[in-house]
Amino acid sequence: MLQLSGVSYRYAGYSNEVLHDIDLRLDDGEIIGLVGPNEAGKSTLCLVASGLAPASIGGSLRGSLTLDGVPAAGLATHKLAERVVIGFQNPNTQRSGIAATVFEEIALGPMNLGLPVAETVERTRAAIARLRLDDLIRRDPQRLSGGQAQLVGIASLLAMQPRHVILDEPTAQLDPAGTRLVGEALRALATTGTSLLIAEHKTDLLDGLCSRIIAIDGGRIILDGPTATVFDDPRLAALGVEPPARARLVRALGNRGLEGSIVEDAIAGAAS
Amino acid sequence: MLPAAVIAGVAGRLVRISALLTLPIAISVILVSVFTRAGTHVLFTIGPFDATTEGVDFAGQTLVRLFAISTSIGLFGLTTEPRSFVLDLERRGLSPRFAFVALATLEAVPAMVERANIIASAQRARGLDTEGSVRARLRGLLPLAGPVVLSSLTEVEERSLALEVRAFGKPGRRELLWRMPDSTAQLAVRAILVLALIAAIGGRITNTFPRLP
Numbered sequence A: 001m002l003q004l005s006g007v008s009y010r011y012a013g014y015s016n017e018v019l020h021d022i023d024l025r026l027d028d029g030e031i032i033g034l035v036g037p038n039e040a041g042k043s044t045l046c047l048v049a050s051g052l053a054p055a056s057i058g059g060s061l062r063g064s065l066t067l068d069g070v071p072a073a074g075l076a077t078h079k080l081a082e083r084v085v086i087g088f089q090n091p092n093t094q095r096s097g098i099a100a101t102v103f104e105e106i107a108l109g110p111m112n113l114g115l116p117v118a119e120t121v122e123r124t125r126a127a128i129a130r131l132r133l134d135d136l137i138r139r140d141p142q143r144l145s146g147g148q149a150q151l152v153g154i155a156s157l158l159a160m161q162p163r164h165v166i167l168d169e170p171t172a173q174l175d176p177a178g179t180r181l182v183g184e185a186l187r188a189l190a191t192t193g194t195s196l197l198i199a200e201h202k203t204d205l206l207d208g209l210c211s212r213i214i215a216i217d218g219g220r221i222i223l224d225g226p227t228a229t230v231f232d233d234p235r236l237a238a239l240g241v242e243p244p245a246r247a248r249l250v251r252a253l254g255n256r257g258l259e260g261s262i263v264e265d266a267i268a269g270a271a272s
Numbered sequence B: 001m002l003p004a005a006v007i008a009g010v011a012g013r014l015v016r017i018s019a020l021l022t023l024p025i026a027i028s029v030i031l032v033s034v035f036t037r038a039g040t041h042v043l044f045t046i047g048p049f050d051a052t053t054e055g056v057d058f059a060g061q062t063l064v065r066l067f068a069i070s071t072s073i074g075l076f077g078l079t080t081e082p083r084s085f086v087l088d089l090e091r092r093g094l095s096p097r098f099a100f101v102a103l104a105t106l107e108a109v110p111a112m113v114e115r116a117n118i119i120a121s122a123q124r125a126r127g128l129d130t131e132g133s134v135r136a137r138l139r140g141l142l143p144l145a146g147p148v149v150l151s152s153l154t155e156v157e158e159r160s161l162a163l164e165v166r167a168f169g170k171p172g173r174r175e176l177l178w179r180m181p182d183s184t185a186q187l188a189v190r191a192i193l194v195l196a197l198i199a200a201i202g203g204r205i206t207n208t209f210p211r212l213p
Ligand SMILES: Nc1ncnc2c1ncn2[C@@H]1O[C@H](COP(=O)(O)OP(=O)(O)OP(=O)(O)O)[C@@H](O)[C@H]1O
Pocket: A011, A014, A018, A036, A037, A038, A039, A040, A041, A042, A043, A044, A045
């Protein structure tokens, strides 16, 4: 379990807080979606939940982050990395720059954890299979397309088999097929007990993946509840977040007098 | 040095690079030593300066040394990928952190050049003059320096964060996945070179080799 209690955060060298009084609890095996307009503080919240802010990037934090009951404050960064990992928005910065092939790139995390070679290789293979990267394993990580780099970045994190995963716009550069692939991989990961916090503008991805959605704006939590409830909430559009197609369809048909549950059933039928 | 370069297939580039590297120093060495070295055999005189055979001899020796040094550095640079070099150092006991810093430094330059090119074409698309006369190009390039350096820095920072996330800072030895290919021929050549080095130093100390005047 990953828990933020009463968290406010200010970047180093700035006088204003960007997050205000955030309470968030991420249970094992749970997937929470984080939505909000640009500048809402999603990336900042991801940094704080991963423990990198303030431990690595400085700034000042009020409130607390605990990981499986252990306060994150005071944990060395490599100890932190054994409990929680974060994937950044930009896949180019995700790349280590020291691996000559995609295979080595993905193996770097488990290798750093000090695992025996056999286990490093096994975890790497599993992550590669999960994101169907077999065709890329011999390629130079510096010469990948944006989407490929993003998949490799996610595989590099999965290979570490962390308890908690924070992802900041993991599918920003991916096509629909790649996005679905990531969705499937993350869902499979959650069934093994890993908890995930995913900041995304693609609400359609979150709709099929998350049990809970948190909407933030101006560094504050505005909405927090079960996925369907939050995505159906009219206040969401006011935040500038576009609800998923399913929610918009249900609302549009409902406005024309069609029973919502009929639409839901039809959509469920079409999806299966 | 040259046979090795020929084997590696980089002889042409090596000679060019070494010549370019040594040229400025070579010119000054020739001028200074040929004309100011005291000697008895005066070849010719320009104004107050006498060119002596001793001077020419000394300049020749210095040039040979210079060229030897620059070709060895050049050959190393042309045949060794920074990445393999640093990773092999780590395999031999260098700390991973140090290896990363060394590698980041070695690779920062080509990365910056690549970024500078991207930013330059972006600026050109917006009408900035980066071609034409040298002065115009300098004027055009100055505004690029800021973005290039700054974006490289923030990227390096984010990259080091991403590495931390992947437990890079964890103390203790890691079991490295990769092994550098190291053939018996390579081992043999290395051993011979080490012996030759010891012999050269030993010879110099004991004065076994005829010393150059
Ligand atoms: N490194 C930083 N230093 C100072 N302020 C920052 C830094 N990064 C972000 N901010 C500020 O924090 C606020 C929240 O930004 P954040 O990047 O968390 O938004 P976001 O929700 O991730 O936006 P986007 O959807 O564009 O990714 C913004 O006002 C931003 O200017």
